[in-house]
Amino acid sequence: MSTGLPRQECAVTVLGGPTAVIDLGGLRIVSDPTFDEAGPHGYLTKTAGPAVDEAGVGEVDLVLVSHDAHPDNLDERGRAFAKRAPLILTGPSAARRLGSPAVGLPPWATRSVPRGDGGGELTVRAVPAVHGPEDGERDADGNVNCEVTGFVLSGQGLPTVYLSGDNASIRAVAEISRRVSGIDVAVLHAGAARVPAKFDGRPLSLDGRGTAAATAVLGAGTVVPAHYDGWAHFSEGLPEIELAFHEAGLSSLLRAAPHGTWVPLPR
Known part of the structure; x- marks a missing residue:
């Protein structure tokens, strides 16, 4: 396990599972924190711990929780980590369950967060997601499976980042592309998660071809895949994602760095 993550000017790293650290606008942002070690979590099984633990991530300015209903997106240590942050942004139902410092955003609502680099504010927009x-x-x-929230981060002089x-x-994805112009970076939850008892075992998240299709629809120039390993219910991994991007002619857009390794983002 890596010992720490020095602050970056403008970069993202995936720690395993859905957990990403985004350094943007002088802020350290963590999405869907999961820090438990491998082992059973009810009907799901975690197969690998994070590349960097809570201490290695250090102080965080903002936590984004797409949903709190499933332990592969918010586990016990991840929940405790989030609750220590100054602010959590999530969906309305999740915010009621999590309590302070969580704030719920319905789809298309925004929240402004003061930047740490003196550049004004970072705008966080909640966007829809369908978990199945x-x-x-x-x-x-109107939710499939449960309430899930995606996010778009934007600000003056910063790349616009979509977290699915x-x-x-x-x-x-098409609706987001229509309503939010100029998405530069997409952090997409791939892996084609499947649970046999749900929806005839059909995917609960994007598969490789869906991830490539989402990239084309968004027009993003940089795509960072997440949530494709670390749990037993993923039916596809990085090889399938890479093959789908190759077949679609989009390999040059894919940035799949080893977990805990920074991917610089375009300014």
Whole structure:
């Protein structure tokens, strides 16, 4: 396990599972923190711990939680880590369950966060995600599987960064592309997560071809895959993602660095 992550000017690293660290605008942002060691988590099994632990991540300015309902996106140590942050942004239902310092954002709502580099504010926009097939049964709030929130980060002089959360819907990606222009970087949860008891075992997140299709729809110039390993319920890994990008002619956009390794982002 790596001992630490020095602050970067503008970069992202995936620590394993869904957990990404984004240094942007003088802020350290962590998405979907999962820091438990490998082992069973109810009906899911974690197969590998993070490349960097909580101490290695250090002080964080903002935590983004796509959803709190599943331990592969927010485990016990990840939950404790998030609660120590100055601010958590998540969906409305998750915010009610998590309590302070969580703030719930419905789709398309924004929250401004003061930047640490003196450049004004970072805008965080909540965007929709569908955690399963489009025709999956929906709850009273219209969610498939559970409430999931994606995020778009933007600010003056910064790349616009989209974090998908656990989304399986190209339709949702297309809507985001229509309503949010100029997405430069996409951190996409791939891996084609499958649970046999849910939706006839169909994917709950993007598979490799869906990840490549989402890239084309978004027009992003840099794509960082996440949430494709570290848990037993992923049906695809990095080789399938890389093959899909190769077949689509998009390999030059894919940045799949070893976990805990920084990927510089375009300014």
